[in-house]
Amino acid sequence: MFGARLAAQGDRLAAAGITARVTTVPRLRVRLLHPFDIGVRYPLGTDARYARCECGAPTCVHLYLAERARALAAPGLAEAPAVLVDTTVPAADRVDAAPWHAWLDQLLDVGLGAADALIGGAVRLASAWEAQGHVHPAAALREIITQLEHHRGHDAQLSPERLLLLIGEVEARLRALSFDGPAPHAVVAGRPDAEVAGESARLLGLGAEWTHVGGWNALRVFLLDVRTGAVLTLDAEREDTAEAPVQPADLLAQRRSGTALRDWAVGNALVPRFRRRGDRMTIGRTRVSVAPSPVLDLAGLGAVVPDGFADVAAQLSGVPGPLGPRRPADGVLPAPVAAVGEVRVDATAGLVTAELTDSSGATADLVLPWSDRTAEGARRLVGMLAEGGVTAVAGRWRLGEGGLDVVPTAVWLPSGVFLPQGDRALGCDPVGPPRLPAGALDPWRAAWDAVAGPLGRLLILGGRRGASTLAPELARAAVAAEASGLPRLSVVAHGLATAVRSSTTRRAAFADACVLLAFAD
Known part of the structure; x- marks a missing residue:
């Protein structure tokens, strides 16, 4: 053969x-x-x-x-x-985390106000990691650099939550590479993506994912190659301005090969030639045909679409979150849905959740976070789920301790498709409640937020200015976490409250907290 x-x-x-x-x-x-x-x-x-x-x-x-x-x-x-x-053999020489810890010490000492002085050292460190073959830690650090560059000129739009998760990812990967961690070293370190050519692809839109960090906005459209089952992406980015904050619809209007991204996201495309690096697709000067495709033909796509949630779980990497692959389309899949259970809305936490059931009786949780810019799409999704009739969901799937969950990028009815993160409908017109109802805050989420908030302010202010005010707040957060049944979070918060005033112990406690947040995200 x-x-x-x-x-x-x-x-x-x-x-x-x-x-x-x-x-x-x-x-x-x-x-x-x-x-x-x-x-x-x-x-x-x-x-x-x-x-x-x-x-x-x-x-x-x-x-x-x-x-x-x-x-x-x-x-x-x-x-x-x-x-x-x-069967890989970890490198004999362990990763030297000292330069990273020195850089993190500087960040925690002076805060994000000194971003100019921090960027140069981070760039040199990322380049050194790439030369050593540690691609994923370097990629996460380069995302941190990008956030610092965006934040440098937008002090009023600082969004430290993403930075906390990225710092936690870098720290978790370095620890896994320095010791025998819970994931293979080859996966934790990653590998560079080679550019390859593709021909004669028929691509089905799987919706769009929108992210907003600080003043920076990004939209990613997912496309399923119906012949091979691979998922490719088209990206768009734009920075907010003082006059006009960017909305998801603004990025969906951007065009690729003469076609708006909103049509790619819900269409059926024929692409004669393209190039891809990893999941990211680049289309050159070629004639592309994109037709609206509001109906998902599950029977015709049986060879590449999972037939249930067990099949979805089988296609995931099985590696813990911050240590797994960093492909943009990792875990993005469509899956058929037989029934939708109770729809729950927590407006305080900004979450829509619902239980999905497939034809075999297996269940998964649909989880859609929303912000003020995506609230309209979340409201219409609530109405769509409450009415029933959902036949399939595409999105980013994750297998955690509580089971399988998905952040939806597209939801199909027999008559049409809806993009909840972009508020774009084709063939259907979901109508939700007049406004999203208020809901009680999950006590576990409240405990996590009580720790993440002071961590973010420590990043912004630095230890020199913020340590004295943050220590009592972290001590109260530790007590609240223990009362909520989160002993590990309580221990980490208490340790940080004790260490935050000391420049010699602050970084280690802060890194422990970021790693815990990254695994919990």
């Missing part, structure tokens, strides 16, 4: 180590995590002749490595439906 040249290439890659998650429920699937990040599914048992790889090739080195991973996982699969295979 495999030619001599392809087998030789596969043997060389396998000798350097393979990391893969092999699942058998509901059917055999191999998710390669290293040296490639790609999926291979087996529609007919274990017969590799009918296996389909996301690259689209009938026989490829990915399939060869998937077969090797399947053979290695065979003993474990006899006892469990999912096995993580890792």
Whole structure:
């Protein structure tokens, strides 16, 4: 089945180590995590002749490595439906976290007001990590640099929540690379994405994801390749101005290859040629055809769309959040829905939640956070879910301790599709309540916010100015966390309250808190 040249290439890659998650429920699937990040599914048992790889090739080195991973996982699969295979060997030299800790000490000492002095050191550190092959920690640090650059000229729009999560991710990855952490080193460190060419793709819009951090706005449209099952992205970004804050509709109006992103997000596109680096797609000078596609043909997409929530869970990486892959489309999938349970709205926390059930009776939680700029889409989603009739949901899926949940990017009815994060409907017109009802704040969320708030102000003010006022607040947050049944959060908050006044102990306690927040996000 495999030619001599392809087998030789596969043997060389396998000798350097393979990391893969092999699942058998509901059917055999191999998710390669290293040296490639790609999926291979087996529609007919274990017969590799009918296996389909996301690259689209009938026989490829990915399939060869998937077969090797399947053979290695065979003993474990006899006892469990999912096995993580890792034959990579961690680097002999551990990551030197001292430069990062020195930079973080400086940030916590002087605060974000000294962003100019912090950016240069962070750029040099990120470049050094990239040269050492630590791609994911460097990428997270470069996101921190981007936030510092945006915040530098917008002191009134500082949004430290994202910075806390990014700092927690960097710290978690460095700790996992320095010790034998809960995830394979090859996945934690990451790998650079190579640019590849694609041809003759039919892409189905899976909706849009909108993010707003400080004064910066980003929109990401997800596109499903109906032949291979790969998910690609088209991105748009814009900064707020004093006169006109950016709305999701403004970014949906931006055009790619002559077509607005709002049409890509709900359309069916034929793209003759394109290039991709990782998930990000670039379309050159070529004629693209995009037609509205309000109805999702689940029967016609059975080969690439999960048939239930168990199939969705099988396609996820299985690696804890801040240590997993950093692909923009990681975990983004469409899935059929048989019923929608009670719809709950917590306006104080800014959340819409509902229980979804598939045809087999398995359940997952739909969770949509909203802000003032996406409240209209959340309101209409509440009406859509309350009326029932939802046939499918696409979004970013995550498997946590409480089970499977999804942040929706598109929701389908038999007659149309709705984008809750962009308030865009095609073929349907969901009508929600006149306004989002007020709701009680989840006590657990209140406890987390009570810790995250002082951490954010510590970033803004720095320890020199803010330590004395933040220590009592953190002590009260520790008591509240313990009363809410969050002992680990209480211990971390109490430790930070004790250490925040000392420049020698502040950073370690702050890093512990950020790691905890990153894993809880």
